[in-house]
Amino acid sequence: MNHTLKLTIQRVEGALIRALGLIERRGFAVTSINAEADAAAQQMELTIEVRSAGRSADVLARQIEKLFDVRAVTLMPAEEPAVALEESMAC
Amino acid sequence: MKGAQLLVRALEQEGVDVVFGYPGGAIMPVYDALLDSPIRHILARHEQGAALSADGYARASGRTGVCIATSGPGATNLVTGIANAYMDSIPVVAITGQVPTPVLGTDAFQEVDIFGITMPIVKHSFMIRRAEDIPRIISEAFYIAAEGRPGPVLVDLPKDVANAETTVPPIFEMKSPVRRRPDPDQVEEACRLIRQAERPVLYVGGGVIMARAVDAFRKYAFASRIPVVATLKGIGAVPTRHADYLGMLGMHGNLAANKAVQASDLLICVGARFDDRATGRLDGFAPTAKVIHMDADPSEIGKLRHADAGLLGDLRYALESMPTDLSIEPWQAWCAERREEHQWRYDAPGEGVYVPDMLRRLTEADKNLTITCDVGQHQMWVAQHCHFQHPQQHLTSAGLGTMGFGIPAGIGALMADPTARVLTVTGDGSIMMNLQELQTIRRYDLPLKILLVDNASLGMVRQWQELFHEERYHEVHLSDNPDFVVVARSFGIEAFRVTRRDQVDGAIRRLLATEGAILAHVCIDPKTNVWPLVPPGQTNDVMLEGISA
Numbered sequence: 209m210n211h212t213l214k215l216t217i218q219r220v221e222g223a224l225i226r227a228l229g230l231i232e233r234r235g236f237a238v239t240s241i242n243a244e245a246d247a248a249a250q251q252m253e254l255t256i257e258v259r260s261a262g263r264s265a266d267v268l269a270r271q272i273e274k275l276f277d278v279r280a281v282t283l284m285p286a287e288e289p290a291v292a293l294e295e296s297m298a299c
Numbered sequence: 300m301k302g303a304q305l306l307v308r309a310l311e312q313e314g315v316d317v318v319f320g321y322p323g324g325a326i327m328p329v330y331d332a333l334l335d336s337p338i339r340h341i342l343a344r345h346e347q348g349a350a351l352s353a354d355g356y357a358r359a360s361g362r363t364g365v366c367i368a369t370s371g372p373g374a375t376n377l378v379t380g381i382a383n384a385y386m387d388s389i390p391v392v393a394i395t396g397q398v399p400t401p402v403l404g405t406d407a408f409q410e411v412d413i414f415g416i417t418m419p420i421v422k423h424s425f426m427i428r429r430a431e432d433i434p435r436i437i438s439e440a441f442y443i444a445a446e447g448r449p450g451p452v453l454v455d456l457p458k459d460v461a462n463a464e465t466t467v468p469p470i471f472e473m474k475s476p477v478r479r480r481p482d483p484d485q486v487e488e489a490c491r492l493i494r495q496a497e498r499p500v501l502y503v504g505g506g507v508i509m510a511r512a513v514d515a516f517r518k519y520a521f522a523s524r525i526p527v528v529a530t531l532k533g534i535g536a537v538p539t540r541h542a543d544y545l546g547m548l549g550m551h552g553n554l555a556a557n558k559a560v561q562a563s564d565l566l567i568c569v570g571a572r573f574d575d576r577a578t579g580r581l582d583g584f585a586p587t588a589k590v591i592h593m594d595a596d597p598s599e600i601g602k603l604r605h606a607d608a609g610l611l612g613d614l615r616y617a618l619e620s621m622p623t624d625l626s627i628e629p630w631q632a633w634c635a636e637r638r639e640e641h642q643w644r645y646d647a648p649g650e651g652v653y654v655p656d657m658l659r660r661l662t663e664a665d666k667n668l669t670i671t672c673d674v675g676q677h678q679m680w681v682a683q684h685c686h687f688q689h690p691q692q693h694l695t696s697a698g699l700g701t702m703g704f705g706i707p708a709g710i711g712a713l714m715a716d717p718t719a720r721v722l723t724v725t726g727d728g729s730i731m732m733n734l735q736e737l738q739t740i741r742r743y744d745l746p747l748k749i750l751l752v753d754n755a756s757l758g759m760v761r762q763w764q765e766l767f768h769e770e771r772y773h774e775v776h777l778s779d780n781p782d783f784v785v786v787a788r789s790f791g792i793e794a795f796r797v798t799r800r801d802q803v804d805g806a807i808r809r810l811l812a813t814e815g816a817i818l819a820h821v822c823i824d825p826k827t828n829v830w831p832l833v834p835p836g837q838t839n840d841v842m843l844e845g846i847s848a
């Protein structure tokens with residue numbers, strides 16, 4: 209299943225890598241990522257497309273939500289099918 | 300004030316009275332500042348020992364443990380201890396020295412990215428960049444380590460920040476965790492499920508202890524009379540002799556516990572996480588049961604098994620809302636029969652020491668004994684046969700299964716309560732993992748009792764090679780072990796050997812009566828196995844049984 213995650217993270221040391229590392233460690237492949245900084249709020253908005261063969265994206269969202277640098281998480285089914293599973297898992 | 304002094308002040312503010320550590324270049328300013336503090340520093344002889352002692356201290360005291368190491372190898376030596384705390388949700392704050400910020404990222408002497416290395420095994424971590432941030436970061440570190448589902452927090456402190464003078468007046472903010480109430484709709488659904496159930500089982504894990512919910516759990520279990528099974532970390536949530544307690548479930552669990560879970564129609568999971576050692580093959584675990592999952596961690600509910608009702612928040616609130624007036628007598632009677640049928644037997648043939656019986660009798664001789672365990676067959680025997688009144692009496696490395704946990708954890712438990720009677724049960728493989736900590740025991744005159752179960756092999760691995768690798772034994776024979784009695788004595792620790800069953804009574808008396816540290820070297824048959832056993836990949840219905848000793 210493909211999903212889109214929208215994250216608002218605090219711009220502090222390690223926040224970005226912590227969120228991305230968690231996603232991969234929990235068995236999801238990142239198929240695309242877009243980041244926009246909000247300098248005034250010291251925050252970053254991430255739009256991340258992920259896919260996994262069998263893991264629950266809902267649980268993933270809750271695992272990300274627990275990170276102390278993460279301010280908000282929204283989970284949506286991906287709008288259009290992302291790359292094929294074989295391709296994404298190869299990375 | 301210097302950064303390092305601010306750090307020590309912040310630790311004092313958190314009520315820290317003991318830290319476990321090992322000095323070195325990058326952390327020297329902190330060691331300097333500690334000299335002027337009432338905080339007691341315990342010198343481990345390896346940073347892994349320091350981290351595991353901090354973990355043991357936290358488990359025994361319910362407070363956050365603190366360990367300190369220098370940069371580079373000092374920091375990497377903490378890693379196993381941090382991972383151990385992470386896997387078992389133990390509140391630990393690990394403080395590492397780091398190379399000065401101007402050379403960070405240049406492969407400077409003793410520079411490692413410990414912040415990066417530990418990212419997957421910490422609840423959170425901080426790199427301190429400015430001395431004035433120290434009070435806030437330490438306060439956050441302690442808050443995060445203990446709130447909700449506890450865990451380790453790493454604080455990396457570059458040497459120049461530790462040495463920096465700051466004039467900003469420190470503000471020590473103390474935060475205390477809020478208790479969350481579970482969602483009322485889910486509570487209602489859980490109550491409905493319990494009232495409907497004919498064969499409910501309480502499946503209790505370490506979360507009950509971490510949430511300080513043991514009393515609430517007992518109150519509910521005793522009032523509802525729902526049969527209880529425990530995970531390795533949940534042992535002692537109800538006294539192990541209680542009539543409704545069926546034992547540990549899972550791979551080396553009691554048959555009665557596994558049978559009850561497999562037959563149940565409602566599993567009430569309280570602070571446990573459907574770990575594979577407990578569930579066996581997950582798709583065949585409690586196949587006909589609905590699930591109520593109570594946990595402080597939102598990401599645990601539904602992670603491995605769908606929850607029909609998820610009670611997120613403080614376990615005490617969840618437990619006190621559940622109904623107790625149930626009519627499940629036939630089920631209680633069925634469980635009581637299984638309990639009777641699968642009682643442990645202690646009539647093993649032979650003259651050799653039967654460790655399960657020795658362990659059981661040790662805990663009968665001293666009901667307040669705290670046992671810290673290493674990893675292997677002896678750990679499973681402790682879980683199966685020892686009696687505990689409280690879960691804090693049983694400190695074991697459950698999630699990570701860290702050989703070498705036992706002695707450092709024993710040191711931590713004695714630092715938490717110097718009047719406690721603490722016994723470490725270890726194996727001839729495990730003791731060598733942190734043997735150097737015998738010197739820590741000597742240095743601080745800690746009255747740790749050590750029961751070394753010597754089967755001249757890596758018993759648990761040997762057992763698996765026997766059962767699942769067609770007896771193709773490889774690197775499991777330790778017949779070249781040193782003479783452990785001589786080893787202990789060379790550390791200045793009293794030691795004696797036990798080889799026959801008729802020596803066991805005397806050995807128990809001597810272990811318990813000796814004032815200082817003492818090691819009993821118990822030699823057993825290398826071919827002894829742990830039974831029963833659910834083979835890896837099987838469901839908990841398949842329990843192999845064999846002849847012990």
Ligand SMILES: Cc1ncc(C[n+]2csc(CCOP(=O)(O)OP(=O)(O)O)c2C)c(N)n1
Binds near residue numbers: 673728
């Ligand atoms: C640090 C570490 N390395 C390896 C293992 C794998 N392992 C699990 S049990 C075991 C054997 C332990 O031997 P011993 O301490 O003598 O205990 P016994 O099983 O004989 O009671 C090993 C090697 C482990 N759990 N931890």
